[in-house]
Amino acid sequence: MMQRRAFGRHALGHLSHVQLFSDYPMITMKREITCISCPLGCSLEVSLADGQVVAVTGNECPRGVAYARQECVHPERMVTALIPIPGRTPPLSVRTERPIPKNRISDCLCAIAAARPTLPIRIGDVIIPDVVGVGVAVIATRDLL
Template sequence: MKMELTCIGCPKGCRISAEVIDGEILSITGWECKIGEKYAREELTLPTRMVTSLVKVNGRELPLSVKTARPIDKSRVFDSLQEIAQVRMTPPVYIGDVIVPNVCSTGVDVIATKEIW
């Protein structure tokens, strides 16, 4: 099966073509740097994404920005967003505070990316 990807590893946005049969990568072409090749291999075998979101803050109009501490499996992104949406915080919150530990049993925490007092 031939697959087409657009690399998100750097600003070039290379169009990458890959041939995959029964989960085995036969070829990858079109990348202009090693980042593109690495991105394509990861995207074809175990795609991951950083998740960014907002959490409501009790007594405040403006929400708290949060993100996963590292990328999670792409298939868990929407479940993670639903879990994050249920959270309400009370100040103070500091950058790096764990807001949702082990989101969706991924082993990855959701952390604050700003401070609120």
């Protein structure tokens, strides 16, 4: 996916022969996703050019287009995880305060796994102020006193 995107207009913009075709929409890839806006669960075929959504088919309502724009361009997810506290059960449950970019989930989980918070912890306490530099805090979702 990333490789194909590199052939978009920006990457080759300095070449004159590309400029000749610059008015043509460049469909660099198609993706199939399932819309989660409602129980209908439309199968969307999303056409992308330069990493932007240029066409969506298969949607039964406008929410499908909005979902495709979000999901194909800036997919985000809430992350919830556990931090074991030696000698204590249950483990500390935590979440990101807001959704983070989907491609940072793995890094985020590693950062959470490396965290060594000290007790007592109250629900809502910040465990990691800015996780993996995405500008989102990881907070506790339960008391562990």
